[in-house]
Amino acid sequence: MTKVLFPLFLIFIACTSSEKKGTIESELNSTKTDDYFRVIEGDDEEFDQSLINRGEVLIAYSDCLDCHKVENRAKGPAFLDIAKRYPYQQVYIDLLSQKIITGGNGSWGNPVMSAHPKVLMEDSKAMAAYILSLENQED
Ligand code: HEC
Structure with a gap:
């Protein structure tokens, strides 16, 4: 019985952990769309x-x-x-x-x-x- 269940258990763990990884990655991607930007320092030139x-x-x-x-x-x-x-x-x-x-x-x-x-x-x-x-x- 355990011989059958143990591999199934491993597959279950593998699936849930990769799903977690997926959501973390998509969260990282979605934060990219927020307008966080680094301001480039520099003085303005004269306006035309x-x-x-x-x-x-x-x-x-x-x-x-x-x-x-x-x-x-x-x-x-x-x-x-x-x-x-x-x-x-x-x-x-x-x-x-x-x-x-x-x-x-x-x-x-x-x-x-x-x-x-x-x-x-x-x-x-x-x-x-x-x-x-x-x-x-x-x-
Ligand atoms: C289909 C939608 C769309 C249209 C139409 C559009 N833009 Fe954009 N524009 C964007 C998006 C999305 C970005 C962000 C691109 C990026 O992240 O590099 C952007 C970025 C920019 C930037 C900043 C680029 C940078 O590298 O920081 C400028 C300047 C700009 N647009 C000017 C214009 C002008 C001028 C027009 C009209 C001729 C125009 N856009 C038409 C969607 C559009």
């Missing part, structure tokens, strides 16, 4: 106000607001959180304008941002400049 204004208009006419809101997370991170995370500097405007065109994931968790291959680089830079300027326009 006409670029920023153009970016705001371009965003209004694109699909960005389907996934982004200014103040709160939607499918994508809040624009204000993006502005808090990166200083307003040319390097970050360049970096984010690339990302707007290629799309992708990983910086804010698992959700994927769609690619925008038709957006021109100069327009994309204006959009990134507008987003990064937001934090400061609030105060």
Whole structure:
């Protein structure tokens, strides 16, 4: 009798422990989608106000607001959180304008941002400049 039960017992233990492992892993993955981010230190460069204004208009006419809101997370991170995370500097405007065109994931968790291959680089830079300027326009 024990010869039959013991292997069954082992299988039972193996199954329940792997299930536990599964939930811990999915919990870890789900915390990734919370907007915890490390702020990149750096001083803002001088605002290019006409670029920023153009970016705001371009965003209004694109699909960005389907996934982004200014103040709160939607499918994508809040624009204000993006502005808090990166200083307003040319390097970050360049970096984010690339990302707007290629799309992708990983910086804010698992959700994927769609690619925008038709957006021109100069327009994309204006959009990134507008987003990064937001934090400061609030105060
Ligand atoms: C389908 C939904 C969706 C649309 C449409 C969308 N985004 Fe996003 N966006 C996301 C998601 C999701 C992320 C987070 C990606 C990540 O974690 O790397 C994101 C991230 C970003 C970031 C931060 C990137 C980083 O690496 O920190 C910027 C800037 C951005 N979006 C701008 C835009 C602009 C501008 C548009 C319109 C042209 C746009 N998004 C349209 C979903 C979207």
